Amino acid sequence: MIDLESFHADAVATPSHEDVAAMRDLLCETLEDAGLEPEVDELGNVLATRGGGEDGPHLVLNTHIDTVAPHVPYERDGDVVRGRGACDAKGPLAALLAAFLRVDPGAGKLTLAITPDEETLMTGAAGLQERLSADGYIVGEPTDLDVCIAARGQCEGTITIEGESGHAAKVPADRNPVFGLERVLEALREYDEVAGSGEDDVLGEPKLTPSVLEGGEAPNRVPGSCRVTFDRRSVPPETADSFAADLRAFLEERIAEDGGLEVAVDLIRPDTPFPRAFVTDADERLVRTLRDASGGEVRPFGAATEAGFFAADAPTVVFGPGVLTDDEGGVAHAGREYVRLSDVEAAADALEEALTALLE
Secondary structure, three states: OOOOOHHHHHHHHOOOOOOOHHHHHHHHHHHHOOOOOEOEEEOOOEEEEEEEEOOOEEEEEEEEEEOOOOOOOOOEEEEEEEOOOOOOHHHHHHHHHHHHHHOOOOOOOEEEEEOOOOOOHHHHHHHHHOOOOOEEEEOOOOOOOOOEEEOOOOEEEEEEEOOOOEEOOOOOOOHHHHHHHHHHHHHHHHHHHOOOOOOOOEOOOEEEEEEEEEEOOOOOOEEEEEEEEEHHHOOOOOOOHHHHHHHHHHHHHHHHOOOEEEEEEEEEEHHHHOOOEEEOOOHHHHHHHHHHOOOOEEEEEEOOOOOOHOOOOOEEEEEOOOOEEEEEEEEOOOOEEEEEEHHHHHHHHHHHHHHHHHHH
């Protein structure tokens, strides 16, 4: 019902780094050609369903149609396809779509749910979490055909240090926010150990990384404030909001205790969701069935993913063709992004086999 190779070629050739409209049209037209009636919801998600029996499970196939900038044109060299989205995530999309159209649920229901903004705000996935209720989710990302049962959460924020501005010869050291940077950075280095953040058996330890420093305009003037931007990679049960609150209390105690400086912690995107950490039990039937079909390993995923939005509802795995990195460096999001068509086809075959077993 789908020419996987042609669909993947058309998808990679369709820019979706600034606007996903053309890519969404391609997906909807492909589903319509297969005799389905896809729905585009108010958040831009594309949904289609097969089956509908109440005597079996409801499984959801999810990935995204947006890509990072800049667009990299489609190229093919034998089995290798290069271009933006080749592996992240139009390769997984092609595999999920092929399996979705091949499988005729004998029991239960199969939903394809494709989001428009995984690389940016993730509002599509957050909306799906509120709308969908399912018994299992397979999220398409480049995993090299491994079955990934966990991923760290991720959020970004700023720490603003407020002090006294003025002439460099006049401002006392304990009111100079630039001196406060040293104390803030040391506190960030010690945070997880002192705060007892804990370690997850599958994901390991959380990670807190300062990434940007801002402050000051002239060498002879002390700024009134300076700022540290941070990246947080969390493990369950931490969320972006709980981390921001805990870090705020920690810094207020450690940095502002002498009254010389004030600190504030703010999430960069307070009104839109961040990806959440999740861990699915390796003994879940969904995990075992897809592992047996793909022959891949069971392991954590190495990047942020929408899967965390769904894992609170039901067992969730991340799976697909392609790799995030190889021996030469980055692949996904890189100028050299590529995927092997044979892996896209293998992913589609594994998904078809697993879904048929789960929905028979």
